[in-house]
Amino acid sequence: MRIFKEVSPNPLAGGEMPEEAEDWLERMEQCFQEFRCTDEDRMEILAFILEGRVRKWCRSTFAPFIAARGVATWGEFRTAYQRLYFPSALRQAKTSELLSLRQVSFDNAPGNDKLICHNIQKDIVRACALETTNVILKDLVKEQLAVVLRFVDSKGCVVERLLGFKHVASTTAQALKCALLDLLSAHGLSVSRISGQGYDGASNIQGEINGLKTLILKENECVYYVHCFAHQLQLALVAVTKNHINIASLFHVLCNIVNVVGGPCKCHDASRDKKAAKIIQALENEEITKGRGLNQESTLVRPSDTCLGSQYNTMLSLIQMFGSAIDVLDEIVEDGSHSDQRAEALRLVKDM
Template sequence: MERYFQKKSVINSNSPSCSSTQRQESDRHRDQSSKRIHDNVEESEQLQLSRKRNQNHVELDIDLSNLPMDPGLRIFFSEYPPNVRDNVRRAYLLNGPYQPVIEFPQTKGNKDENRKFVIDWYKEFTWIEYSIEKDAAFCLYCYLFKPESRNRSQGGGDAFMATGFKNWKKKQVLQRQSSQARSEYRVRLKTSVECVRFLLKQGLAFRGHNETTNSNNRGNFLELLEFFAFLNKDIKDVVLQNAPENNKLTAHVVQKDIVNSFAVETTNVILKELGDAFFSVLIDESRDISVKEQMVVVIRFVDDKGCVIERFLGIVHVRETTALSLKAALEELFSKHGLSIGRLRGQGYDGASNMRGQFAGLKTLIMNENESAYYVHYFAHQLQLALVGVAKNHPRIALLFNLTSNALNIVGVSCKRRDLLREKHVSKVIQKIRSGDILSGQGLNQETTLKRSGDTRWGSHYGTLVSFILMHSSVIDVLEVVMENALTSEQRGETCALLDQMQSFEFIFNLHLMKDILGITSELSKALQREDQEIVDAMTLVKVAKQRLNAMRNDGWDSFFAEVSSFCVKNDIIIPNMDDPFVERGRSRRRVEVLTNQHYYRVQLFIGCIDLQNQELENRFNEVNTELLLCMACLSPRDSFVAFDKEKLIRLAQFYPRDFSSKSLMLFSNQLETYILDVRFSNAFSELRVATAGVERAFSAMNIIKNKLRNQMADNWMNDILVTYIEKDICETIDDETIMQRFQKMATRRGQL
């Protein structure tokens, strides 16, 4: 070691050459050195003790109920252990700024002017607090959230959190402090509002899987906020890392509040647009991805410009699917928005869902309370779905749709089986062309496949049944191949049972029966959904459908049975003797009423299913609402109001006794004469059409908003997003200032606008 460090010369105080003065100087240096060492050791021990206390959080016992309120007596916030800082911060926020009311001491300025703290500053600057100990002003939120300066002894930007402000003459410093905080808060809030607006318009998710700073999957909201900051330096200086810790306005609860502000303001615009006008209600039901029954409510009304408007009012989670619970949910939604069932002048439901009977009960409950709320079939809904739902009330028809669905699942489960089905069908088509059973030519015998039905307004059960009849023998061939190559006995048994059912006379009978019934109503269902469909034409189609079903019921049995028998002969399916006793599969003969095959197939199936369809059409288009629609059609401006009929319009007014008194009806006749002359000479009405347009967007939007990745969305959160997404044309017109003010009023915010 001596090679690297040179020894210092040691002065021996006892040496004769050492003078008295030198010995005294040496003693003095030795005492000072000893004192410095002692001080350093003591400071080191205190520092180690402080670090030990900070590391061992249990040792430091903090009484949150007895924190020093005077800002001049507080320790620096960073000196609290990290694990208790949130609790300390929460305790101070609950108490609010320390604002004692005392006789404030006066301080002399440079010109011997007496200055002191002004009590009115408490109201003018809500963030300010006063220290009796230091006679200085501090900022509570700076103390809790603002990063501390490295040099605590200097005032500078930390005057309101470290040394305190006491230059009472310069009130502008307080104003600047408040103005800067407000300005930065406004920038942060406005940026968050813009991010939310963009995400709502696109129907995108907000949150990510990991929202930490270094994450690559922080979610759309934070990524978009960071992108805005990257493009705009003024934003970058006050958002995200540059914002106060607990006032970044990026928390999920803040996002929800902003979305709710958009939803509330959007709904307010809709309600203002509605005003005091009467309206009708359109209701549909569906299950979301998390298997919750959701009821969508849409209102339809005529605005002050005479235009028919449809607006999405909200979506309600229905826990009990009974008529009473549906009515209670509807009343709760109406009450929330200040609406009343008494203002209803119409109601429409899809009725194809599993709540069809409950909706029928809801219709009755509402009409018992308001007789003017007439039920009218919502034309935009797929009528065929309702008719299929009614047909499934017959257990054998329900079995038919179940079997076709199972066959579609087995045959269409893989590309290999689909290709095999096409090959089998092409081979059979070629054989039929060679035998002369079918003709060949341009556009004929195109390649086809099985169509999968769907319980939506775009699905077609009719197309599925038609394709099933055309490809029945090919499907049987594929199922036989599947059964032979089945890997398990369960698969083999399931396929064998399906083959047995599909090659029975009853299956073929029901298949052709539903094909003919849905064929009659298919064109009606499509026509009702056309946006340019005239009401009179629609009612004519309804009448035609009823007549065709009645003709099929009374005179169509022989031709229908011949068609079914011909199909069975071609496909080697046994036709039972119609005079033999009918034996139902799966039921004991001792418990079944003795009847013939003729009675079962003709009365219970053929006539029974047709009667169900007729009954459903009658319920949806009964004498009252049909007359109501035909009377409304008299207002059609087509061909210079050629359909105008004064007597029918008077009859229309009579449907609403609450709105037209006897005196009003007497005046109505003369008013209608004036009306028709006026509109026939007006160019503004020459191009108008009364159409049955409808918008069914809610559940399509719900599948976008609430999907498999976002299947845990709360009911209110989903409703707010749907309102803003579906009514985006209204949402876009709401300015940022309105949203920001709504956001501020929702809760006590840390920042002020």
Template sequence: MLKLLASYNKEVDAVVLDNAPQNAIYTSPSIQKEILHVFARKVQNEIRNEIGNAKFCLIVDEARDESRREQMALVVRFVDKHGFVKERLIDVVHVKDTTSATLKQEICSALSHHNLNIQNVRGQGYDGASNMRGEWKGLQALIIQECPYAYYVHCFAHQLQLALVAAAKEVVDVHAFFQSLSNIINVVCSSCKRNDELRSAYATEISHLVATNQIETGRGANQIGTLKRSGDTRWSSHFNSICSLLRMFGATTSGRFGY
């Protein structure tokens, strides 16, 4: 990034990397984070200016990151001054839990930080979890208490995925297949011991295939994983679940698990 910036600006090039005075090359972790925060604030300010005084909708979801910290993504949907509908990720906030009260508090804090008035909210788009869509104590209900025009709409992606799953279950063969797939994953992954046995069997299979030159090797190839569960509201999760079983089919049918 510094090389890219230096290539576009002679003044920057004169004070970074090899040309940095007093060895101030600005590549330490703390400086890198500070630079990223500066970039983030610049982008957020541009988004805020783009919104202006327009009414907007909230799109919110939360998930755990690699460090197992719960993170809430806050997206605003609005119509700009040229009449185009825009969606902008305005913030990612760490939340201590996913209760509706905590999420509402963090959303209000984030909106206030960006000088956005919650009274200008005209829509809410969340998933179908009880803490989000609850009629009395859900996040959408708490927001409506402060802004009665902020109508809640269940995430269309989730609705479509649920509709596809429900339609697929009406096909007997498809339903039976995924039921069997779910049973296999539950038997193997519900036990730490069986999961370790699966990994061991798969590692043995990979070693044999490598020794007999039946698969290619390389950095990042042939990673030892486990079977993946499918979720009714997660896009591509059924496909990924099938792929994981195909990849580890030999280890799964090795006789240790009865399949």
């Protein structure tokens, strides 16, 4: 607590301007993330650092939550805090001020400073596209946790909604737990309100000692764990079908075709180019129709025993690219880099 007070912003006492209050909230959340504070830790820290009128407001505002559930969440505090310093009338006034300022600035701008030239607009669009691409590429190397809520709505219907994604530094059970609690608290939710949890069957999830389900059960003993039914069904279907020798042989051949044709970059590019050439020729001969969403670029889909429907998608992609896959395998038979590769390609051509 002493170290946190040294690095945290000055406590609120009441009477601050909205801009100061917003800056305080952002700096507090940065400190919480830096110290990896849980939702309970954040509320305990608030009880020590708030002063004056803000301290009294906090006590009176969250007394009903504490009386009902014994605890208040950081998400609930942030929502009430924003309503206190940023009421709807203030937000509407700021929005109107911004719109009027934007209109006046544009009307009074010099003719060469309105950014209406097409070349300038295209440069701005390219710059935005580049920045967006860089952000996407950075996210590609991140592990992300997806959280989906299942609840009963006001009409009594069971619905599922995606709550959001949360970046995790690792996939250990403790890291997943912290990420999950942070995402819930950011939306004013608490573990005490959860009645069930469902995941796949990975060891870091369903471990009886340090698995994620066990860590959540330590927070709330009423959170019933269910192994994802879709994941169970997929594993059961794969196990049953692989007991049939002909079906097992079929998927074994499919995996080898994907590995040979869609694996190496050179073969992948060759199959894509051949598929594109066939589509162009078919369009010229009016054998297929053209239109929005039709004749899109496609690749062979890699099958996975744990991904629902992946084997079916693999078969569909091979049907669409059957001719291109045969052509690529024929080229490997003729010009393969070594004899094992040529022999494997020849065997797959015969199997197909």
